[in-house]
Each structure stands twice: as structure tokens, then as C-alpha cells.
Amino acid sequence: MSTPSLKFGLPKGSLQDPTVDLFKQAGWNVYVSSRSYRPSINDDEIDMRLLRAQEIGRYIHEGFLDCGITGKDWIYENNAEVEVICDLAYSRATSRPTRWVLVVPEESPIKSVEDLEGKRIATEGIGITERYLASKGVNAKVEFSWGATEVKVPELVDAIVDITETGNSLRANNLRIVDTIMESYPQLVIGKEAAKDPWKRAKAETIGLMLRSALDARGKVGLKMNLPQNKLQSLLECLPSLRLPTASTLANSDEWVAVETVIDESVVREILPKLKELGAEGIIEYPLNKIIG
Ligand SMILES: Nc1ncnc2c1ncn2[C@@H]1O[C@H](COP(=O)(O)OP(=O)(O)OP(=O)(O)O)[C@@H](O)[C@H]1O
Numbered sequence: 001m002s003t004p005s006l007k008f009g010l011p012k013g014s015l016q017d018p019t020v021d022l023f024k025q026a027g028w029n030v031y032v033s034s035r036s037y038r039p040s041i042n043d044d045e046i047d048m049r050l051l052r053a054q055e056i057g058r059y060i061h062e063g064f065l066d067c068g069i070t071g072k073d074w075i076y077e078n079n080a081e082v083e084v085i086c087d088l089a090y091s092r093a094t095s096r097p098t099r100w101v102l103v104v105p106e107e108s109p110i111k112s113v114e115d116l117e118g119k120r121i122a123t124e125g126i127g128i129t130e131r132y133l134a135s136k137g138v139n140a141k142v143e144f145s146w147g148a149t150e151v152k153v154p155e156l157v158d159a160i161v162d163i164t165e166t167g168n169s170l171r172a173n174n175l176r177i178v179d180t181i182m183e184s185y186p187q188l189v190i191g192k193e194a195a196k197d198p199w200k201r202a203k204a205e206t207i208g209l210m211l212r213s214a215l216d217a218r219g220k221v222g223l224k225m226n227l228p229q230n231k232l233q234s235l236l237e238c239l240p241s242l243r244l245p246t247a248s249t250l251a252n253s254d255e256w257v258a259v260e261t262v263i264d265e266s267v268v269r270e271i272l273p274k275l276k277e278l279g280a281e282g283i284i285e286y287p288l289n290k291i292i293g
């Protein structure tokens, strides 16, 4: 019998590298060669296709793909009827969500969406923009932009609706946010038909669990140390960030305990000297690949 497989859409473009990195952390090596749209993966049960994020939702909806990762924004834009397995909190450059924003030049007289009545707006997300304007009761002409949308204001249009993540592009082009229309994270989604197949659903949920636990481990480290038993209470009192550590007695000693915990990597540099002061010994910090709550 041939191995069953899940036809999986990997997003090409902004999300490609961060998605491959996330799979790596979750335990899968994905290799995308420069001209091939069939990435290889060290799992015979996953059959990957590299496709534009804008199109993955539609291909899952139509059944060409079983499952995949794309932005919540493009699922909404395309009205793709898919089942969301989970949100995945990563972006192109940070762990912050991308935002679709209504933007004008810094010196523009436009202060609110109502000021756009009868005006022109360029965007890659026609549906997102039109539904937003309709919800505000504003009539404006929305025209499709193939990208590099920032350069179009104010010469070609009065405002644009574009994605922002770090805000660098807006700052570089002297643009001001008038309103935030939606926030979006990548999502792991499965098609209606694939979701009815117990094997495919279980495989997709396993992928979701591994990807989420990899994301949960980001920015966290494990910490282990030996501590005099009589200092355990002080440790908990003066280091509130060491929440719920595990303390176990050391073999051959009633006076020392082994303490183990998980903390934010950003606080390690403040905590380590304090642990040393309390008399902790053999302190080790180690990276974490996954955390399953
Ligand atoms: N900084 C970012 N810029 C663009 N998209 C981002 C960013 N971070 C995350 N994304 C997400 O990546 C997905 C694809 O974005 P987008 O539609 O801009 O295409 P792209 O992959 O950037 O390709 P293109 O070069 O055509 O813009 C969207 O779901 C979007 O929310």
C-alpha cells in the first residue's frame, strides 16, 4: 500500500523563509531549490507545493491542496472557505502581526476615512478595502495595485491600503496611518474535503501542534541549578519570574535541591547574578525547541 500523503501549500514570498525556519525548528527539514516549486521535506507523508500566499487559500478551497499556510488576510480577501487549524504567531521579520492600514502622505489634509469620500485609493487588497469602506459608509474609487504601492501617493491616488509590519516602509516614504483595517497572522488551514479524511485531519493537526509548540518556545530558555534547600523560599520571593519551578532533592544530600524552570530569555541576564548571590551552583541555561503546554 502506498504511503498516504497530505498535499501542503508552502507560501512563496514574504512568508517563505520564516515558514521554512519554523518547520526546521518543529523538526522538519524543508529544502526549496531555486527554480523548483516542489520543495522537498524529510517526511514522506507531506507532499509540498510552493505557491503564492495570495493563492493558497483558493487552491485549498478548490481541493487542489489539502492543507497549507497562508495569511488570514488573503483567506478573507479571497473568501476562501477553509477550516482554520490554528493561528501561527510569526511574520516576515518579527513575531508581531502584519496590519493592513489606510495610509496617506504625512502632509495630506486627510485625517479620517470619511475624508476619502469620492477620492481614489490604490491597494493589493481590493476586497479588504472595499468591505472596509462599505462598513464606514464611504464611497471611494478603489484601484488594484501590483505592489510598490507606497510610491503612488499623492501623485496617482489620495490614499493607499497596504501591509505594515515593522513600519520601516511607511517611515521611509513619509506616510501616516489614518486607520488600521485588519491584523493578520499566518494560519494553518485545511480544506473541507481533506478535513473529512481522518488521516489527513490528524496529520494536519500534528503539524499544527508542532509548529505552535515551536513558536511557543521562541524567546524562552530552560534554566537548571543546584540551590541550598534553605534558599528555595528566597529564590521564589525575590525572583517572581521564576514561576512554578520544579525542585527535586539531590541524591546523597538533604541540604541541596535541583531547581529547573523555563523563563523568558530577555530576563536571564538580570536573573543569573541574583541566583549566584543566593548561593546557586552549577547554573546552566539551555535553548528550547518546543514547549507543549
Ligand atoms: N512585512 C511583510 N510584508 C508583506 N507581507 C507580509 C509581511 N509580513 C507578513 N506578511 C504576510 O505575507 C503574506 C503575503 O504578503 P504579500 O501579499 O505582500 O505578498 P509577498 O509574499 O510579500 O509578495 P510580493 O512581493 O508580491 O508583495 C500576507 O499574508 C502578509 O500578511
Ligand SMILES: O=P(O)(O)OC[C@H]1O[C@H](OP(=O)(O)OP(=O)(O)O)[C@H](O)[C@@H]1O
Residues within 6 Å of the ligand: 014, 093, 146, 147, 148, 149, 150, 162, 163, 164, 165, 166, 167, 168, 169, 170
Ligand atoms: O512595515 P514593513 O516591515 O516595512 O513591511 C511592509 C512592507 O512590506 C511589504 O512590501 P513587500 O516587500 O512585500 O513588497 P511590495 O510592496 O511589492 O508588496 C508591504 O507592501 C510594505 O511595503
Ligand SMILES: [Mg+2]
Residues within 6 Å of the ligand: 014
Ligand atoms: Mg508584499
